[in-house]
Amino acid sequence: MLDRYRQMTETALEQNLYTDRLAPILVESMRYGLLNGGKRIRPSLLLCVCEMLGGKAENALPFACALEMIHSYSLVHDDLPAMDNDDYRRGKPSNHKQFGEANAILAGDGLLTEAALLLSKQAGNDAAKAEILSAALDMVSGQSYDLNEIERNEPMLHLLHAQKTGALFRAAFAAGAHLAGRSDLAEPFSKLGQAIGLLFQITDDVLDAEKDRAENKFTYLTFYGEARSRSYIQETEQQILFALAPYDNAPARELKAVVRQMTNRTE
Amino acid sequence: MLDRYRQMTETALEQNLYTDRLAPILVESMRYGLLNGGKRIRPSLLLCVCEMLGGKAENALPFACALEMIHSYSLVHDDLPAMDNDDYRRGKPSNHKQFGEANAILAGDGLLTEAALLLSKQAGNDAAKAEILSAALDMVSGQSYDLNEIERNEPMLHLLHAQKTGALFRAAFAAGAHLAGRSDLAEPFSKLGQAIGLLFQITDDVLDAEKDRAENKFTYLTFYGEARSRSYIQETEQQILFALAPYDNAPARELKAVVRQMTNRTE
Numbered sequence: 001m002l003d004r005y006r007q008m009t010e011t012a013l014e015q016n017l018y019t020d021r022l023a024p025i026l027v028e029s030m031r032y033g034l035l036n037g038g039k040r041i042r043p044s045l046l047l048c049v050c051e052m053l054g055g056k057a058e059n060a061l062p063f064a065c066a067l068e069m070i071h072s073y074s075l076v077h078d079d080l081p082a083m084d085n086d087d088y089r090r091g092k093p094s095n096h097k098q099f100g101e102a103n104a105i106l107a108g109d110g111l112l113t114e115a116a117l118l119l120s121k122q123a124g125n126d127a128a129k130a131e132i133l134s135a136a137l138d139m140v141s142g143q144s145y146d147l148n149e150i151e152r153n154e155p156m157l158h159l160l161h162a163q164k165t166g167a168l169f170r171a172a173f174a175a176g177a178h179l180a181g182r183s184d185l186a187e188p189f190s191k192l193g194q195a196i197g198l199l200f201q202i203t204d205d206v207l208d209a210e211k212d213r214a215e216n217k218f219t220y221l222t223f224y225g226e227a228r229s230r231s232y233i234q235e236t237e238q239q240i241l242f243a244l245a246p247y248d249n250a251p252a253r254e255l256k257a258v259v260r261q262m263t264n265r266t267e
Numbered sequence: 268m269l270d271r272y273r274q275m276t277e278t279a280l281e282q283n284l285y286t287d288r289l290a291p292i293l294v295e296s297m298r299y300g301l302l303n304g305g306k307r308i309r310p311s312l313l314l315c316v317c318e319m320l321g322g323k324a325e326n327a328l329p330f331a332c333a334l335e336m337i338h339s340y341s342l343v344h345d346d347l348p349a350m351d352n353d354d355y356r357r358g359k360p361s362n363h364k365q366f367g368e369a370n371a372i373l374a375g376d377g378l379l380t381e382a383a384l385l386l387s388k389q390a391g392n393d394a395a396k397a398e399i400l401s402a403a404l405d406m407v408s409g410q411s412y413d414l415n416e417i418e419r420n421e422p423m424l425h426l427l428h429a430q431k432t433g434a435l436f437r438a439a440f441a442a443g444a445h446l447a448g449r450s451d452l453a454e455p456f457s458k459l460g461q462a463i464g465l466l467f468q469i470t471d472d473v474l475d476a477e478k479d480r481a482e483n484k485f486t487y488l489t490f491y492g493e494a495r496s497r498s499y500i501q502e503t504e505q506q507i508l509f510a511l512a513p514y515d516n517a518p519a520r521e522l523k524a525v526v527r528q529m530t531n532r533t534e
Contacts, residue, residue, distance in 0.1 A: 018404065021430070023411035077376060082368035101349035102414045105372065109344060109379065110407045116383030117400040126387060133384040137285065140377045144290035147369045163288070 001258055005044035008057060009064055010035075016065045016118050022110075029099040029107035030114070033076040034069060037090055043068040045196070045255070046172040046179075049189065052251035055180030062122050063132065063175050066115040070136045071168055073111035074143070076104055083147065112136070127183060128175040131190075135171035138163040146218075157223050161201050162194060169197030192243050199236045199262050202229055207266070237263045268525050272311035275324060276331055277302075283332045283385050289377070296366040296374035297381070300343040301336060304357055310335040312463070312522075313439040313446075316456065319518035322447030329389050330399065330442050333382040337403045338435055340378035341410070343371055350414065379403070394450060395442040398457075402438035405430040413485070424490050428468050429461060436464030459510050466503045466529050469496055474533070504530045 013034060019027045043064030047057040079086040079094040080101065087097050096104035115136075119129045142164025150156055173193025177185040205212065205219040206229060212219050221229045240259050244252060280301060286294045310331030314324040346353040346361040347368060354364050363371035382403075386396045409431025417423055440460025444452040472479065472486040473496060479486050488496045507526050511519060 018401075021405065021426075022408040023415070025415050026408050026411040073376075077372055080372065082372060103411065105344055105347065105349060106407050106411050106414070109340075109375070110404065112376065112379055112383075113400060113404045113407060116379075116386070117397065117404055119383070119387065120393060120396040120400050123393065126390065129387040130384065133380060133387050134285075137377065137380045137384060138288065140373050140380060141289040141293050144293040144370065144373050147373070148290070148292050159288075 001261060002041070002044040002048060002254060005047040005057065005064075006040045008047065008061060009040045009043040009068060012061045012065050013068060016062055017069075017114060018117065025099065025103055026106055026110055029095060029103045030110045032098060033095050033104075033107050033111055034072045036072075036092065038068070038072070040068060041200075042071055042168050042172045045169065045193070045258075046176045048251045048255050048258075049173050049176030049193075050180045052247055052249060052255060053177055053180035053182045053185065055176070055182075060176065060179040062118050063125070063128055063179060064172075066118045067132055067168060067172060067175070069111045069115035069118070070132070070139070073108040073115070074139060076108040076111065078143065080104060083143075125179060127186065128178040131174040131178065131186070132171045135167035138167035142167065150218075152218050152223065154223075157218065157220065160218070161198060161220070165201040165204075166194045166197035169193040169200065188243070192240060195236055195240050195243075196259065196262070199233060199240065199259065202233050202236070203262055203265055205229065206233070233263055268528060269308070269311040269315060269521060272314040272324065272331075273307045275314065275328060276307045276310040276335060279328045279332050280335060283329060284336075284381060285384060292366065292370055293373055293377055296362060296370045297377045299365060300362050300371075300374050300378060301339045303339075303359065305335070305339065307335060308467075309338055309435050309439045312436065312460070312525075313443045315518045315522050315525075316440050316443030316460075317447045319514055319516060319522060320444055320447035320449045320452065322443070322449075327443065327446040329385055330392070330395055330446060331439075333385045334399055334435060334439060334442070336378045336382035336385070337399070337406070340375040340382070341406055343375040343378065345410065347371060350410075392446060394453065395445040398441040398445065398453070399438045402434035405434035409434065417485075419485050419490065421490075424485065424487065427485065428465060428487070432468040432471075433461045433464035436460040436467065455510070459507060462503055462507050462510075463526065463529070466500065466507065466526065469500050469503070470529055470532055472496065473500070500530055 046064045046067055047060055050060040051057050076095045078084050079089055080096055086094050088094055095107055142160055145160040146164055170190050170193040174186045174190040177189040202220045205221040209221050212222055237259060241256060244256055313331045313334055314327055317327040318324050343362045345351050346356055347363055353361050355361055362374055409427055412427040413431055437457050437460040441453045441457040444456040469487045472488040476488050479489055508523060511523055
């Protein structure tokens with residue numbers, strides 16, 4: 001699923017990382033954080049949406065890479081002792097476990113800066129750039145809500161997840177539309193991306209239910225319970241597939257398959 | 268000195284910080300890190316160079332703000348316990364002392380993202396944007412050299428300071444030239460900015476000599492000793508004033524005064 005887009009992203013990530021003149025350990029820790037076997041779901045969705053709407057994935061690649069660099073930096077910082085304090089990421093030591101805290105902070109800073117620099121080097125497409133960077137800011141806010149004491153009510157649950165997880169999915173869809181020359185669709189596609197981000201988050205919550213409950217986390221599952229979360233997943237899936245119904249080219253069919261698979265994912 | 272540019276920057280910083288929808292504590296910690304009585308030397312130099320070369324400071328303001336946001340985020344992260352572990356910044360508790368480590372990490376991430384977002388919202392001027400973001404990446408590298416074990420030799424001393432301090436000064440001058448429509452001068456002005464950054468760094472080292480020696484820091488002063496550092500300051504000052512000699516409008520005279528004052532600064 002999305003394999004071609006994932007492969008394209010994987011190759012381009014390496015090519016688009018500017019490492020000239022940078023301190024060797026900074027380069028090593030940045031590469032460790034970026035080239036780590038991630039699923040590349042956000043950039044792949046950006047490329048898929050772009051092709052679905054008649055654009056060329058090749059032209060959208062640097063934007064997809066920037067989006068993934070932003071996602072990667074956020075994981076490096078999220079794992080830090082002062083944040084989620086995770087020793088492992090995808091079965092390997094987290095960045096600060098491998099390189100120490102100072103280097104992990106700098107690796108994250110470096111990846112975020114690379115993303116912005118990469119975007120700045122693309123001619124035009126200002127709307128796509130702003131979508132991606134505005135989502136990156138929302139993501140920081142979502143992480144802030146997640147780490148501080150907040151009221152646990154329904155609007156806050158939606159806001160937190162819309163920002164923390166939803167924002168980058170929203171950006172993938174909106175930027176994909178802009179890059180296909182279909183800025184007229186940026187707003188509805190932004191909402192579609194937000195919905196897919198939500199779906200991704202809730203299915204994640206269902207998978208992590210036991211752990212999250214033990215840690216008293218504020219998730220869809222701990223708030224709504226399993227039955228309601230599952231019906232929420234079904235509803236959201238149906239809404240997304242309904243919105244995608246008018247599209248029937250190869251990327252559209254792939255996107256629909258991704259949505260169905262997301263609902264049934266087991267990892 | 269540079270008062271008008273500093274005032275312009277101060278007012279614009281507040282206006283250019285996008286805080287819609289952001290978590291209140293994130294906004295508070297970002298503002299604490301940004302609006303903290305800084306001297307605004309880098310953005311003021313950018314505006315001054317722009318006017319010296321015939322541009323309008325007003326048009327360059329968002330770029331100056333982005334540069335200062337990048338400088339501010341780097342101070343917030345540099346003060347963190349895992350980095351320089353400083354409890355105070357300009358006589359007030361450092362960001363992590365005030366808001367906790369997690370919020371300080373996010374405040375830095377937020378300010379860097381704001382800088383990139385602000386740049387992305389300016390039409391055109393791609394070269395100025397790339398100068399600023401490329402310098403931001405060099406700065407992270409300089410910080411990496413500073414925090415890790417490195418060989419203490421002359422080329423490394425220059426590289427470390429060229430990146431850690433010099434890069435943002437270099438960007439101020441190069442971006443100032445681009446924004447004045449004088450991209451033909453971007454390269455020589457880039458070198459001029461680098462030299463002024465060096466001057467700023469060495470005079471700083473002379474002021475902090477005692478503390479740096481006690482902490483075994485790798486600075487111009489601890490490496491060259493005081494006499495040679497002072498003659499280095501004189502030489503660099505003369506080179507800069509020589510390069511600025513052809514310019515004689517009001518901003519040029521102000522810039523020369525800044526250089527002379529830098530050499531004699533006592534704080």
